[in-house]
Amino acid sequence: MKNLPQYPIPNLPENSLPRIVIIGGGFAGLKLTRSLKGKPFQVILLDKNNFHQFQPLFYQVATAGLEPSAISFPLRKIFHNTKNVSFRMAEVSSFDSEKKRVYTDAGYLDYDYLVLSLGADSNYFGSKSIEKYSSPMKSVSEALYIRNKIISNYERAINLSKMEDRKVLMNVVIVGGGPTGVELAGAMAELRNSVLPRDYPELSFENMKVVLIEAGPSLLAAMSEEAKAKAEKYLTKLGVELKMNTKVKDYDGRNVYFDDQEPIETATLLWAAGVKPNQIEGLSESSYAPNGRILVDEFNEVIDHPGVYAVGDNCLLADETYPKGHPQVAQVALQQASNLAKNFERARRGKNPEPFHYKDLGSMATIGKHLAVVDLPFIKFQGIIAWMTWLFVHLMAILGVKNKLFIFFDWAWSYLSFDPSLRLLIKPRYVRESERKELIEQK
Template identity: 45%
Template sequence: MENSRKKIVIVGGGFGGIELAKKLKNTNVDVLILDKHNYHTFQPLLYQVATGGLEADSIAFPIRKIFKGQKNFKFRVTEVQKIDTEKNRLNTTIGNIDYDYLVIATGSTSNFFGQSEIEYNAMPMKSIPEALNLRSMILQNLEAALIAETPEQEAALLNFVVVGGGPTGVETAGAIAELKKHVLRNDYPELDLKKVNIYLVEGSPALLSAMSVQAQEKSRQFLEEMGVTVYTETRVQSYDGKTLVLGEGKQIHSSTVIWSAGVKGAIIEGLNPDAIVRGNRIKVDVTNKVEGYENIFAIGDVAAMITDQTPNGHPGVAPAAIQQGKQLAQNLLAILENKPTKAFEYFDKGSMATVGRNRAVVDIKKVRFQGVFAWFAWMFVHLMTLVGFRNKLVVFVNWVWSYFSYDRGTRLIIRPYKKKNLENTSNDI
């Protein structure tokens, strides 16, 4: 009896992996989640951690705690190095782990499109340690600006550039603008605020390209009202850590370049190269089964479900990952019972982005609105989808506090950021 139980190994404790494992509760399978962190990250609010608005701990949730009382669940902190698809085995940093069914839910990582100089010098923001590094760096650069020796140095330290005009880029640029407006004046009376500049650089013609034209235009207007200089149709040529060179000869001296210009799938070595498509995503069929395998699946950002309706796969957003996790749970159980599987259907809940206080944009199918009400809607949705009551409560308290005080309370340099060097990768964690 015990031996007939199948073991489902899920790599990644993000939105998709967590949902899948939850939906397998009280079923006749064993579930093992592997993740390099012991917590689930609520990625949509990373930019608030990076800009001193929220504690890191309130957007992270211990994975073990999510599954408290789920008897068929186990968890290990480890990094998967390779899949041995012949032996149905994973090589990991804590040894080999066998599976009957494997689900790759590893999400995505920053895409620097092969430009290693930019990768080396620009700041990504896809994980909590990265967001904390960025928080430290922004604050360190403000401190350094006070003692800059040349006007060039000072300018570079006070020019903040966000590359990438998707939701993360828009939200980050807006948050830095609010930091300037409400906090720097009080915290750095010695600084000439006119020298603090915030840029948002986007390669395509519009910000928030996945949203409606109204949302695109309004978000740009909001940013400009808040003092952000927006460059669209502008590509980054190079960044040496000091000077960001843009198309058409434009350049900005900046010590702080935040990279949110693209993501790629966080794939694991060992899959057939044919299964990997554009953007490092894993090609899956309508049941999220990886092309060429019978017992390997991929969900969420790392999966590319390419159909006639979705030639680029689904958007890399939490609802798509959650819905795929939910559907895959049903399909895995169906497979085990030799019942027919069901094709995944994406239900688009709409999208939203916040630019700043009282300024957000929301598209829900044909319903589009912007401004104060959109901002409250954005906060409500994010609060509700945060994992854990304590986190909801602490984030709510912080937001209410910030609303009335105009403050971003957690501007702390807990671990100073050190420039990467080849010997020491301790910042990369």
């Protein structure tokens, strides 16, 4: 895209403040932008979507518990009446650190400081067929796609006469025993145990398997022993089949293959096994760790690229406590963003920047309808109180009063009625030929 003649992005307010361009409106990018509200910088936030996505609840969209809109927040709305912040929906292809210029599909943009908060995408560890046939869950769209896929499979299963063929469509296999995999497995088991048998009285749900596969020796590797043990117990009680120390070898859309076990038949393989950082053209080779994360110093400045910063899942900040880099979780992203915002402010005042120190606030995962495991720095607990803690923390983290209320109401309704009502297979109207032809040439 760099070679195309491109005009600068128009309609940006003109001013002489130093310009910070932030690429990506995930936890890190959004937090940073919000922290710079009203500060003497011109802040331009770029994202390919016009909304922020609340990743911790994707699994509820996938299992028909929440609407996409409940966990998606229009970025423009967040920055209403904020004069020093502009948002542009644009795909960024590359940047040039000599010219201090970012190239997007909407035009180019010059910066004084550039922040890469690109996030991470699913990692298939090189398997093309798993990438092709499995379903990832790294965006609201992908979560909605999973929901639609599962409903379609049941509508198809009901029209088959052979038991064998039905099983393939009914079984759900989840790969990855982190919080995402655990929460997905719990919610899927709940669907099987309560909602689906009522929707499909013609099918026998004792034949539906929910399998959770983890390559390591335990679920929730980053959590305490108590949390791990209780998570396994809760999932087993819900009827989830757990396979630890098990690596998926291949998947062809119908069978999941292993090295030393019988294949499992399923048309639905949900992939939550790992992430790889999103990349951008413009960084030197020396700025990347072997795993593709961008190497930053303790101020989140990219190695060999002064004025370019990286925060969140796409960066690798190694220190004494975390010699291999910090965990790729929301808490790290949020804290890095806060620290970076402070350092921009300090630099403006001629002060030295402060290094980043991660304060681990703990972690949690919910399992099914009323259980969770919670590790806090000072206390670890599990069960129904943990679940209430999980509810509270997530409700508070959700942006906007209205979304908080809607989600709370939705949860309360599902909990009391045991019957979420979002089992809608709303198919997208595909883009028509006439749409593809660009009607207005962007110059």
